[in-house]
Each structure stands twice: as C-alpha cells, then as structure tokens.
Amino acid sequence: MNLLEIQNISKQYEGKKILEDINLYLEKGSTLGLIGPTGCGKTTLLRIIDLIETPSSGKIIFNGQEIPKTKKERIDIRRKIGMVFQKPIVFKGTVYDNICYGLKIRGEDKDSYQDKIKYLLDALGLFDYEYRDASTLSGGETQRMALARALVTDPELLLLDEPTANLDPQSTEKIENFMEQLRDERETTVIIATHNLIQGQHLSDEIAILNKKIFQIGKPEDVFRKPKSRFVAEFVGVRNVKKGSSRRVEEGLALIDVGAINVYSSAALEGDVYMSIRPEDITISQSKVETSALNEFEGEIKEIKDSGGILDLKIDVGEVFSVYMTRKSFADMGLTIGSKVWLQFKASAVNVFEV
Amino acid sequence: MNEIINAFFEAIHLLVTLDPEVIEITLRTLYISITSTVIAALIAVPLGGYIHFRKFRGKRTIINIIQTLYSMPTVLVGLLVFLLISNRGPLGNLELLFTPGGMILGQTILVLPIIAGFTILALSGVKEEIRDLALSLGASEIQAIQTIMHEAKYALLGAIILGFGRAISEVGVAMMIGGNIRGSTRVITTTMSLETSKGNVELSIALGIILLMIALLINLVLNHVQER
Secondary structure, three states, rough: OOEEEOOOEEEOOOOEEEEEEEEEEEEEEOOOEEEEOOOOOHHHHHHHHHOOOOOOEEEEEOOOEOOOOOOHHHHHHOOOEEEEOOOOOOOOOEEEHHHHHHHHHOOHHHHHHHHHHHHHHHHHOOOOOOOOHHHHHOOOHHHHHHHHHHHHOOOOEEEEEEOOOOOOOHHHHHHHHHHHHHHHHOOOOOEEEEEHHHHHHHHHEEEEEEOOOOEEEOOHHHHHHOOOHHHHHHHHHOOOOOEEEEEEEEEEEEEEEOOEEEEEEOOOEEEOOOEOOOHOOOOOOOOOOOOOOOEEEEEEEEEEEEEOOOEEEEEEOEEEEEEEEEHHHHOOOOOOOEEEEEEEOOHHHHHHEOO | HHHHHHHHHHHHHHHHOOOOOOHHHHHHHHHHHHHHHHHHHHHHHHHHHHHOOOOOOHHHHHHHHHHHHOOOOOHHHHHHHHHHHHOOOOOOOOOOOOOOHHHHHHHHHHHHHHHHHHHHHHOOOOOHHHHHHHHHOOOOOOHHHHHHHHHHHHHHHHHHHHHHHHHHHOHHHHHHHOOOOOOOOOOOOHHHHHHHHHHHHHHHHHHHHHHHHHHHHHHHHHHHHHHH
C-alpha cells in the first residue's frame, strides 16, 4: 500500500517555476532518495510534503486520504510526518528539551518515552548527551540530535533534507548507519533528499532524479546504468555521451550514426538519440582483434589523466572516447600519447536514450 | 564645595535613617512606573508580536513610526495626556488630572513604543527557521508563535526593563500630569526638580542616589538576562 502519493504537484514562486508536475508514489516502509543538484527544488518539495508550504497545484494523498484544507486536520497529518532540515538548528535548552519538543506540543507524557529517548541517543552516538546545552553541540551532533527529535514521536513518514551536507565524516557515517538500519526495519517510510549520489544510491530502495521536474525514477542501479535522458546521464556522471541518429538494422540491433563513426547498439530506440558508453566497458588493444564486440574502432591516444591509480585516457577515433585503464596494463602495453590503439565495446554496453 | 559635601552627608543620613518622606516618594515612584510598565507591556508585547508575525502593507512604515516615538519628548506626551484628561478634554470626567492614575496613563503612553519596538527587534532576533522547525515537529501556528516568544524571552524581558527605565527616569509627564503634589503625586524626579530649585539639595541628592541605584540594578538585571 502507498503511504504517500504526490500527484501533479507544481509550485511557482513570484512567477518562477520551482517544481513542475511532480508525481511520486511511496510504498509504506520504503526509502526514496531524492537526488538533484543544488537549487533543483528538493527542499521545496519536502516542505510541501511536510505541509509547511502549499503547492500551486496538484494534490497529496497521505495514507489513502487527500490532504484536507482545514488547519486542524492538516496538523493531525503533519504530526505523522517528521522532518530534518539541512541547516542544523536547535531550540534553546538542553538536548533533552529539544528531543521532547514534539512530545510536549502533542501533550504526551515525557516519562513514558525515557527508554525511547535513551535508545535514540545511543543509536545516534549521543550517549549521555541529555543534559548538555543544545546550542553547544557541533553541527554533526546537532544534526544527529535533530534526527532523534524528529523520530521520538514515531513518524510514519520521515523527510530528510540533505541531512549530512557539510558534516564531519564521523557524523555522516553515524547518520548513514542509522538510516540503513531504519531502512532495513521497513517501518518508517523515508524520503532523503541529497545531492550526494553515492549516499542516495546507498541508502535508498529507489531514487528519483529531480531538477524542477522528475527526470527519472527507479532502482539506483537502473538509473545509474541506464539514464533515460541527457540530464540524468550527465548528473550521474555518465561519460562518453554522443548525439546521433539510430536506425534498426536487424532484430535487436540498431546502428547509430554519430557523425564520424557508426556504433552498434542493442537498444530498440530509433531516430535522434543520445548514446553513452561507460569508460570501464571499453577495452583497448594494440591491434585489431577477433572479438564478440560489434564495435571496434582505430584511434590515437590524445590525453592521459591520472585519477587515483586508474588512468583516464582520451582516445580519438573520429569521436573522442574516455576509457579507463589500470596503470599496470598501461605500462605493460607501453602506451603513450600519440600511440595508435583499437577500442572494442559490445553493442549491449551502449546505452541509448531519447533526445 | 563644603556645602556640597555637607549636603551629600546629609543625604546619606536621610537614606540610612529611612526618612519617611524619602521612602514614601520612592515607593510611589516604583508603584507608578512599575504599573505603567506592566500595562504598557501587556499591550505592547502582543502588538509587537502582531506586527512581527503578520505581513501587511505599510509594515515598514509602522515600524519606523514606532522607532521615531522612542525619542518622543516627555513634555509632549504630558501635553497630550493633559489635553485628554483635563476638565474640558474628552476623558475629563474620569478626573485623572493630578492623580497617580493620570501619571500611569501618561507613562504607559510614553513607554508603549519602546516596548513594542524592542519586542519586534527581539522577535526578529529569533532565527526564521525556528518557526519551520516547530511546525515540522507538529506545532500548530499558535504553538509555533509561543515557541518563538519563548526563544526570545530574555530579549523580551530586556525590552520591558528598558521601558521601565524610561518610565522611572522621566520628569515631563510626572510634572505636567501629576503636578508634584506632596503626599499624593510627588515622585523622585519631580521632587528633585522642585527641591533643587528651592535650594534643598540634601533631599535631591538622596533621591538622586536612589534613582542611580535603581538604574544600576536595572542594568545588572539586564546584563544578567542578556548573558543567558
């Protein structure tokens, strides 16, 4: 069952479009990574879901019920949602006062939550922090406290807005470990907004690539391997993106004319397309080889970049391709700038997406 | 020079022996100033809060007017209240002229802008994110406002103490509305003004010391509060 459904949500602010036609469906207990560059509308979308802001159009369905208009009923729903903001922020008082805020305004008895508070503080590496002045905590500690503060009331939906942006690695790790645990328990539904791809991929069941609108949504590995648009491809760091024209040559095989070369692809898309090939999927040889790879081109090494043990070679075969190679095989083959080489890659390694 | 030194010792004597007139004037002064500060705070804090939390046209102008009124001459307020409560004024039948009640009305008007203005300042000092944080943790609008007020409580107290400082040290309203009637409306500042012109400086110095002590106390409390 879906805990949250977001249907055609748009938001304009002073005539500027911030969000366009957002549709999201979140299953109970799942974790969604909302990934996009800075200024892509992540925060606005989370604020709309948290009912702090209202969308210009569209609707939100929470637990099968459309969000009501009256303030009273909206508060009832907001109380089932917890949010951690990007900027670490505290109320005056102790860590304990801060964590109890949600309980206090709900008129809950704090005493019956002692075990839970202790558990949350421990789990977040804040053992014995109860009576510290919250304003003296570091950014990382504040953010961990914020997580405890949002979770003490057992929200059905937890929204995290860049929870580890600008934090020390230790706090980031503690928060990530905790989030992993939360994801695996599958009791709290979570949306985690981040510009950090690795974090988003690591912590989420599904990721949505957002930049004013949702460009792609799916399992992390699918989005990373098979971006459906140029924006996603570039955002997730896909290399070797070329524009070309694709036509089917036989069942399950297309030929893409990218200008100087023709590339075989197993994708079915025809017409104007973008194609991409991951640098690690390309092999290099010094002479033409008999191989199952349909794509083989001769070219020349133009540039060599050392990126931490792995070499990033730019090879010109009419089009310039980026190819990864270990330092060892580079040395074994005795390559240098200007060397003539052959590139091979399979038709099935070519990812094709619409223009 | 000797005269001044003698007067100073005489003043100390008046203070140490708890001279009934000195005590009576001091208590009346405190009563009038504290009452007017409390009334002004009850109006000005919610008013300042309203101005801060609401968005409306002319908000900036209103804040500018309030800030201008900080330095409103006390004699001008005195004149205004005099016209209001004199026999022929619109509130003449309340018979407030030359009574402590009239003085309280005047001082309330005098300190209202200060408390309202500094309330707005105190609330703007609270980070904007606090409201969102309160709402996200399930607060209603009212609870969020309470939380912001709570966050600003020391600055709000500072605003009220500042208002009290202005009320207790002013002389214009007290003189024009109170009339400095012995045993009825005589307060520290009006007594000092009258006794000094009569050449009776001992009493003036004694009252001056009390006024300074009160100012010192206010400052200590204010500093303590702002350190929190």
